[in-house]
Amino acid sequence: MHITMVGAGYVGLVSGACFSDFGHYVVCVDKDEKKIAALNKGEIPIHEPGLSDLVARNVAQGRLAFVTDLKGAVSRSEVVFIAVGTPSRRGDGHADLSHVYAAAREIAASLPESAVVVTKSTVPVGTGDEVERIIREEKKDAKFAVVSNPEFLREGAAIQDFKHPDRIVIGTEDAFAKEVMAEVYRPLHLNASPILYTSRRTAELTKYAANSFLATKITFINEIADLAEKVGANVQEVARGIGLDNRIGSKFLHAGPGFGGSCFPKDTLALIKTGQDHEAPLRIVETVVAVNDQRKRAMARKVANAFGGNIRGKTIAVLGITFKPNTDDMRDAPSIPLITALQDLGAAIRVFDPIGMEQAKKVFENVTFCRDAYDCARGSHAIVIVTEWEQFRALDLKKMATIMAAPVIVDLRNVYSPEDVTRNGFHYCGVGRPKPLAY
């Protein structure tokens, strides 16, 4: 099939590359000329494991191309995906749909007489109706359908997720569109990935419900962690104890510094707004957002508490600043409010991240960017592990202790055993776990 992917960001680029790997002919369109020029030189603008090889292979085989000319690409396509950003609208937290509607207008102008337009961006209920209205205004007699096909991939494991999804949700009641979408996803269907056909509005709501539920799970275990600290229990064992229950499941039960990233913060807010607009308030999600917001600064207080509440004049080494490992994405990363709060408390900040340093330089001011974890720890009074990159799981603690100004580890991802760390002479502070007795 001939597919146009409008938007070559995390989702558009991964989806486009994977569709071409299935054997479809894909043109990824982006209005960012620099991004397209880089892609045409074989440079991948994001860090995503396996993506570089996947793109190179499919470009070489003539099935994947990158252009800025939307009209030319759309006019030759049977299916046009919209994968542009839907950030929070400034001021009110609704999803900002300006990119989606702008893309819809451009697509309408050159859509062939028979085509399927698919919204892959995360969009609030009813957006598909508006996209359809925009296209119909331009193409009065065309045979087209607008489908919702939300994307569930995770950054850092995006290709694996795209090629082996837990499910594919396709929101349309149009028979022709169903046939076309079945063909688009045929290789996955053969792999026995479940395909769920729903109404368009149901598909749109499913994506927000999924992300909000996962954000709720994280926030729930974070609050249990706070209680565990107070009552001398171990949140990791509680998580295992409840996660082994099939009705609950073990994923997204890792206590930490609060959720962040390119999706959960904006999607929980947008769902709250949709609920309020329809007089069906989502009070649980409202609470999740409020609890999670407070947690970021609370993590800075946790660091200060390791020093009796005062870190003025102390140097803090922050390890990991992307919102999770295996990505360079800094959007709404928990490290951002945490570092600001530590600076507000008077600490000097050193940072290191294996992949995110370029992004970090655009975000942080008045911090020292370091070469590696040891360079970061040198002269610091505490290491704070914010993102659980693999390379932070086996630090040479003996070496660390000799180069630091004070041996303190605040492990916001619980990657270390408190006993091991304490045995190496460190003061250890994790999340929701009892303090080791030895120190």
Ligand code: NAD
């Ligand atoms: P992104 O910001 O990385 O990429 C969006 C791209 O669209 C940008 O390159 C931008 O230049 C381009 N663009 C915007 N308007 C355009 C237009 N009119 N024509 C051509 N290109 C245009 O965003 P993303 O992270 O890929 O997210 C895209 C959507 O997918 C969002 O709705 C997001 O919520 C959703 N989503 C993201 C993820 C994720 O992990 N990032 C996962 C699932 C769903």
